[in-house]
Amino acid sequence: MLVLPKRNILLPWAGGTIRLARGVMATIPDQAAETAYFKALVADGKVVPSDTSDKSTQAAAEKKVR
Numbered sequence: 001m002l003v004l005p006k007r008n009i010l011l012p013w014a015g016g017t018i019r020l021a022r023g024v025m026a027t028i029p030d031q032a033a034e035t036a037y038f039k040a041l042v043a044d045g046k047v048v049p050s051d052t053s054d055k056s057t058q059a060a061a062e063k064k065v066r
Contacts, residue, residue, distance in 0.1 A: 001033045002026070002050035009047065011038060025050065 005020040013032035020026050032038060033049070041047040044066045 001028055001030060003028055003033075004048040004050060005041075006046050006048070009041065011035075011041075013038075020047070 002025055003020065004025050005022055008022050009020040011018040011020055011028065011032055013029070013035050015029065015031065018026075018028055018032055020028075028038075038047065042049060045063055
């Protein structure tokens with residue numbers, strides 16, 4: 001899964017820890033995307049999951065972080 005983090009984040013998951021740099025698109029394993037921590041980051045707007053539409057990703061990236 002492609003994600004766009006709005007902050008520097010260390011994402012722990014069963015396979016280790018993933019470092020996400022602010023403003024850099026990154027690929028994460030599906031198992032890491034299923035963690036409660038990742039879901040909370042998405043709900044707060046700190047990480048924007050990307051789909052096939054650049055327009056929706058850009059709109060989500062411009063939203064303010066809670």
